[in-house]
Amino acid sequence: MSDLYKSMQVSASGMRAQGTRLRIISENIANADSVAQEPGGAPYRRKMVSFGSELNRELGVEKVVVKDVLTDKSEFKREYLPGHPAADEDGYVLQPNVNSLIEMTDMREAQRSFEANLQAIQASKSMLQRTLEILQ
Incomplete structure (x- = not known):
């Protein structure tokens, strides 16, 4: 039964990591049109999640963790909008480097x-329940 518990813990760590990734992606989408407030300023910069593994010594398993939230260093798009408040001296506004x-x-x-x-956790839970039914 402890192996099933370990598999549930590993799957739960994967769910937490992917949940963080989904939150960061949602933030990117929400800011896809966010430009700077001042002339020539930098707009929103896309973020990305980096995963890693961490040994849980108590269980003896490697769990998935969010290692870092990085910013995408790719170039900003430039759009010619001379009347925009964020336009530089040449009339260009920097757009976020987010591709929807x-x-x-x-x-x-x-x-x-x-x-x-989630399916892996549900399968492990079902196996644990069946084991307990057999033992009764």
Whole structure:
């Protein structure tokens, strides 16, 4: 039974990590059109989640953890909008480096991973329940 408990803990850590990833992706999508407030200022910069593993010595398993939330250093898009309050001296406004298509693809991937971890927990729970029924 302890192996089933360990598998549930590993899956739960995966769910937590993917939940964080979903939150960051949602933030990116929400700020896809957020430009600077001052002329020539930097707009919102896309964020990305980096995963790692962490040994849980008590259980003897590797758990998934969010290692870091990084910023995407790719170039900003420039749009010619001379009347915009955030336009530089040449009339260009820097746009966020968020691509909504990429964010939606990443969101779908994170959602599927979250669901796979949930199904693994449900399967382990079902096996534990069956084991307890047999032992009674």
